[in-house]
Amino acid sequence: MIRLSITLLIHVLITATFLEVASKRETDPCWAYGTKIEGNSQWVQCNFCSFVSRGGITRHKHHLVGDTAQVAKCSRVQAEVKAFFKEDFDKKKQAKEAMNSIPHFDNVFDLDEEVDEDKLNT
Numbered sequence: 001m002i003r004l005s006i007t008l009l010i011h012v013l014i015t016a017t018f019l020e021v022a023s024k025r026e027t028d029p030c031w032a033y034g035t036k037i038e039g040n041s042q043w044v045q046c047n048f049c050s051f052v053s054r055g056g057i058t059r060h061k062h063h064l065v066g067d068t069a070q071v072a073k074c075s076r077v078q079a080e081v082k083a084f085f086k087e088d089f090d091k092k093k094q095a096k097e098a099m100n101s102i103p104h105f106d107n108v109f110d111l112d113e114e115v116d117e118d119k120l121n122t
C-alpha cells in the first residue's frame with residue numbers, strides 16, 4: 001500500500017508539472033516575436049525577419065537564439081531578445097535535468113514536441 005501511495009504521489013506531481021509546462025507554452029513570451037500561421041499550428045512566422053519555423057514556438061525560439069544548426073538563425077533579432085531566450089533555454093535545461101532524477105519521468109515527455117532538444121544537447 002505504501003508503494004502504491006508513492007507511485008500515486010509521483011504521478012500527481014508529474015501531471016501537475018506537465019500541465020504547468022503545457023499552459024506555459026500557450027503563453028510563451030516568445031509569441032511576442034512570432035505570429036502563428038493560420039491552418040498550421042506548428043508554423044510560426046518570425047516578427048523580425050519573416051522566416052517561418054515549422055516546429056512550433058520552441059523551434060522559433062531556437063531561430064531567435066541561433067543555438068542550433070537545425071534552424072536558420074535570425075539575422076534581425078535584437079540582442080536583448082536573443083539573450084533573454086538563451087537564458088530561458090538554460091533554465092529549462094536545468095529543470096529538465098532535475099526532473100530526470102525522478103524515475104520513469106522520461107516516459108511522460110516522450111510525446112513532447114521538444115524531444116528533439118535532447119539530440120541537440122548531446
Ligand SMILES: [Zn+2]
Pocket residue numbers: 046047048049050051063064073074075076077
Ligand atoms: Zn527571424
